[in-house]
Amino acid sequence: MANNEQWQAQWIWSGGEESPRNEWRCFRKQFQLHGEHILGEVRVKITADSRYVLYVNGARIGRGPVRSWPFELAYDEYEIGHLLHAESNNTIAVMVMHYGVPTFQYLRGRGGLLAQVEQTLGTELNVILATDSTWSTAIHAGYDTRSSRISCQLPFTEVMDARNWDDSWTNSSLESAGWELSTVIGPAGMLPWTQLVERDIPPLTEERVYPVRIESLSRVKPRSWGVALDLRNHFVPDSENHANNVRFCGYLSTVIRTKNPVRATIGIVDNGRLFGPCSLNGVWYGEEAFYGSNPERYLDVELDQGDNFFMMDVQGTTHGHAFHLAIDSDDWFEVASPLEHRPDTTGTRSTFATIGPFDHIEIIDHKPEHPINQSHPDYLRAKSITRADQLSEFEAWVNEVDHRYVSSDDVFSACVWKKHSVQLPIPYALQNAVIANQTAAAVPIYPGEHTELIIDFGKEYSGYIEFETEAAANTIIDFYGFEYRRDGWIQHTYGLDNTVRYVCREGRQTYSSPIRRGFRYLMVVIRNADAPVKLHSVSVLQSNYAVAEIGRFQCSDPLLGQIWEISKHTTRLCMEDTFVDCPAFEQAFWVGDARNEALVNYYVFGDDAIVKRCLRLVPGSQFQSPLYADQVPSGWNSVIPNWTFFWAIACLELYRFTGDKQFAEQIWPHVHNTLDHYLERLDAKGLLNMKGWNLLDWAPIDQPRDGVVTHQNMFFVQALRSAAQLTEGFDVKIAERYTSCADRLKEAINACLWSEDRQAYVDCIHSDGEVSKIFSMQTQTVAYLCDIADGERLSRLKAYIAVPPSDFVQIGSAFMSFFYYEALAKLGRFDIMLEDMRLQYGQMIDNDATTCWEMYPKPPEERPHPNVLTRSHCHAWSAGPGYFLGAFVLGVRGLNEGWSKVMIEPQIADLTWARGTVPLPRSGRVDVSWRADRQNNKLHIRIEAPKDLELSIVPPPGYEAVVELIELG
The missing domain is CATH 2.60.420.10 (Maltose phosphorylase, domain 3)
Structure with a gap:
């Protein structure tokens, strides 16, 4: 940790808005070093809000900062002496991406950059350069600030127009128009960054990976027009300060203008969870009038000559997913503002207006939802609107959608909705686009159509897209990453706008995306090309936590070897600056997921620094809830009690792996703090009875958001015992207290939650006192794993673990299977464990998986499409075989804290x-x-x-x- 006094640098930004939405701002400073200054070590310290990319004399040095709480903002250090020139100009340049919205890994702060260059000569430290008002700054004019949100968990997509920016800014001595001097906004230690802490993990890797092949070549024609809208922040402006769910009730409206009567199709390519009925010129169309599969919906309409008034009911609940609206027609049309009668005072008129909200309620931390006010008289009366001029009757409710909330185009819908697509044979020479050689691929161009390539990287990866091309100015290249493709069918990433748009300048050019993305397949679409286009290369800079792949596993069953390999690769992709749930959809540090991921990591990579970092981040959420949030650091104030319990258990497991008593003593007060707050929520029967997101598995078990949830109480017992064991060495009284609390809670569970009729534990007791009639394998598994039962009840549980009753709810995810495998290991039924792995993970392998899926496939009749086997195709909460095969088939397990004593107890099952x-x-x-x-x-x-x-x-x-x-x- 560095004291704020060690910083001579000052926080700088522009003189404009404190926290602008989706602003890409550049900073630069030139300086000279005389001969003696090159001696010694020269380092730069740097941090920013929200993220930065650092260059020294044109060379990209690093990215950051790692995710952290604003009140403990991390900074990075880089050695740069080898890049500096004596007796000539040196340029330090930084691009800062300020989100202006909270995400699931960032709390909204304000725009800012802090950096200083230091030189060490012996014991003397000199500050050569520090951010101040002499640094130049400019908005990066190449990036469109109106690009859409990637997802509610992540910031913004990138739309980069290379014609608008000189990319030599990182090392050139010239400054074009638009650059100005920075504004000092405060010293180190100012709000909201009151404490600066040194980064506690090494820089992430950047390993160039080339694709394995071009999978398909097509000539395509996309829909005519499309936009993505941020309706959440428009309807509920205060939601720009948090990432919680919001609910609202209102309408979206626009005018579709034509020269002649035309046929058209209105498409909702991804509804942002807000799909409702719509009207055209006063005629209402319900969901049954649309065709397509959810969330894609399409409506064929006849447009009158002139203005056609379109309105859609957009009431619902949303975290902030974009609403993708598109229109297609073979004839001319344009989309115009329905408020043209109003004067445009901003010069940035939007094509959309809204009516409402007619009441809205913010949903925080999974509290019960209030009904949307569908009975509001103006909401009902607005349904009769047939023309734009009638909006004046609702003047108090009508608002123009801020143009910042409306994208200039929608790359996602352009890639997904194609009115015309013809797949073509692939010339072998085209494969040069993915081969790491000096030969470029000439991309075929089709007049009046676009060229689409689908590139297969062979495995899922997570990192930064890079490419080199030679093209004419105005050529557009769109990139869209997705995870799964089968027999020509693509599983689109609904809820995730995983796209990049690049508008070419003239000639040969390279581009490196500053935004992390996860994908296996990359759709590349060449648009507006009126001259030949060459692709010299397409690659991804695979970026993950810096670990060596020390662990290995092979056995007589090659399927189990494949399962171990995909578990390893999944875990690697889900190790960034913390463990993350998945590299594509969210990239969020979910606290409960990380407990299982940490165990896999111990056996595959053997690292503990990332685990310590994750565990230490969790208590920072106590300002949001003393129960600690389920994903951190995050603008979503959400609690899953089991996730907090898994965190407490993981603290003990980290101590057992490392023997780091100092860590145990440092983390203990935080474990103590939150568990005591949970103990305060025990009811008169001694059971944990609370409102919350009482989750364990996605299967249809009875886990209401209010009441006594059995598996949650059981894991609370385990967390209390873990806390007692964690503190045995330095606080015996507290250890005894928590052991006693665990024993009493176990007694209450057995007194209230066991069914004599079914000889099993019930799933829950509802808030009205009704005892659940649902019995699940999840609850019985947790009961056995947490040592809740004794005597005959214990015998019953053992029988259920070995042979699950068919009328119990069965395990529905690989995450829950982790606990099931722990129970099977405890029971000594390794034969069942391996057979279940072969069945559940084998179907992933059979479907060309290179990483572990988030969920097991639903029965075909319950899928939105026969090929939809899971949501995320890379999710490390499912990578359990990476732990179990090493711990039990190889049989290596630690016997004491720090593993100076190790047991080797192979479980051979049916293996040779x-x-x-x-x-x-x-x-x-x-x-x-x-x-x-x-x-x-x-x-x-x-x-x-x-x-x-x-x-x-x-x-x-x-x-x-x-x-x-x-x-x-």
């Missing part, structure tokens, strides 16, 4: 051999290979391990271990 590697927490690794001689009941085990590692080797029951031990060191 296995080999692999498990990292150790301090240094080194354990290499294990075994082969079962079933005829002679012998297990031949070869082990390589550090000589100071104390080993306990346990063969399977009935087998004699024949050990070859190689001690290293």
Whole structure:
């Protein structure tokens, strides 16, 4: 941690808006170093709000900062001495992307940059350069600030017009028009960045990955017109300061103007969860009039000559997903403002207006929803509007949509909705676009149509798209990343606008996107090309947490080896500056997911710094809730109690892996704080009874948002026990207290939540006192895992774990399977565990998965499309085999804190051999290979391990271990 006093730099920005929406602002400063200044180490310290990209003399040095709370804002340090020139100008340049909206990894602050260049000579530290009012700044004119939100979890897509910006700004001595001097906004330590903390993890990797092939070539024609609208921030302006759900009731309206009567199709390519009926010239069309599958909806209409008044009911609940509206016709039309009678005072008239909101209510932290006010008299009366001039009757309710909330075009709908598409054979020479050589690919151009390539990277990746092209000015290249394709069908990323638009300047040019994206397939569409286009290369800078792939696993069943590999790759992609749920849709640090991901990481990569970072971030949410938020740092104030309990359990597991007592002592007050707040929510029966997002699995178990949820109470028992074990070494009284609390809660669960009739634990007791009639494998699994039952009840649970009753709700996600596998391991039923892996993960492999899916597929009759097998195709909460195969098939498990003592207890099940590697927490690794001689009941085990590692080797029951031990060191 650096004291604020160590900073001579001042926070700088422009003299304009404090927190502008989607602003891309550039800063630069030139300086000279005389000969003696090149000696020693020269470093730059830097941070910004919201994100930055740093250049020194034209070379990109780094990106940041890592996600952090604004009151503990992280800063980065880079060594730059090797890039500096003596006796000549040096240029430091920074592009800052300020979101101006909160996301699921960022709380809205204000625009700002803080940087200083320091030189160390011996023990002397000199500040060579620091941000102040002499730095130049300009808005990056290449980026369209009206680009749409990527998703409610993420900031904005990028629309880059290379014609509008000189990309030599990072090293040129020239400054064109538009540059001005920066404004100092305050010193280090100012609000909201009251404390600056040194980055606690290494820089993320940037590894160039080239595609494996061009998968398809098509000539296409997209819909005629489309936009993406941010209706959430328009209807509820205060929602720009948080990322909670909001509800509102109102209408969206516009005018479709024609020269002649025309046929047209109105398309809702992605409804942002706000789809409602619509009217054209007063004729209302319900959902049944639209065709297509949710969320895509299309309506064929006849447009009259002149102005056609269109209005859509957009009431509903939304986090901030964009509303994508598009129109297609073979004839001329334009979309015009329905408020043309009003004077345009801004010079940026929007083509849309809204009526309402006729009441809205913000939904925070999953509190019960209030009904939308559909009975409001003006809401009902507005349904009769047939012409734009009638809006004057609703003057108090009518507002023009701020042009900032309306994209200039909608790249997503242009890529998804194609009125015409013809797939063509792929010339082999076109594959040069994806081959890492010097030969460019000549992209075929079709007059009156666009050229679409679908590029397969072979695996899912997460990072930054880069490309090099040669094209005429005004050529548009659109990129759209998605995860799954089968037999020509694409699973579009609804709820995720995973696109980039690049408008070319004349000649050869390169572009590196500053925005992280996750995808396997990349659609590349060449538009408006009136001259040949060459693609020299397309690649992705794969970026993840810096780890070595130490862990390995192979066995006699190659399917299990494949499952381990996709688990490893999934976990790697979901390790950024924290663990994240998925690299495509959200990139959010979900606290509960990270507990399971940390265990996989220990066995695959052996890292603990990212785990400590994640665990330490969680208590920063206490200003939002003393129960701690379920995803942090985030503008969404949301609590899943189980996620907090998993966090407390993960704190103990980190301590057991590392033996880091200092960490245990530092994190303990925060564990103590939140668990005590949960204890305050016990009811008269001694049960946790609360309103909240009481989630465990997406399956149809009974887990209401108000009441006593059984699995939640059980995991609370486990969290209390974990807290007691965490503090045993330094606070025995608290340990005894929490053990006692856990015992009492266990007693209450057994007294109130066991059904004698069904001989099982009920799922819940509802807030009205009604006992649930639903019984699930989820609840029985958690009961067994958390040691809730004794005696005959325990025997019942063991039987259920081994043979799940068919009338119980079955496990519905790989996340829940993690706990099921823990229960099977505890029961010693490794045969069942491996068979379940083969079944559940095998279907992923059968469908060309390179990463683990978020969910198991629903039955075909419940899918929106037969090929929709899951939402996210890369989700690390599902990567459990990466842990279980190492911990139990190889059999490597720590016996004490810090793993100076390790057990090797292979579980052979139906396998004949296995080999692999498990990292150790301090240094080194354990290499294990075994082969079962079933005829002679012998297990031949070869082990390589550090000589100071104390080993306990346990063969399977009935087998004699024949050990070859190689001690290293």
